[in-house]
Amino acid sequence: MARVAQCAADGGAVSDEPLREEAIERFNQVERRIDSAVASVTDQLVEQRSYSGFGDERLEKAFTALSAGIVRLERKLDRILALVVESRGRR
Helix, strand or coil: CHHHHHHHHCCCCCCHHHHHHHHHHHHHHHHHHHHHHHHHHHHHHHHHHHHHHHHHHHHHHHHHHHHHHHHHHHHHHHHHHHHHHHHHHHC
């Protein structure tokens, strides 16, 4: 754009070719920036997915451990209730 302005300021004829070249260069710069941004976002999404997968695995293990703990607690409560019922039956 600066070259076009300079040609116009000099009173010379304005050629479409410098304008075209500058436009192409600007589009190329924008394309490179967009490609870089897309690559960065893609890398971040891949990294986030790996963290999510790790978190999902830990959460699944925690749920499994919690379920096992609940099962053990239920068995203990069943034994206690059975002892209470048995002791009342003896009276």
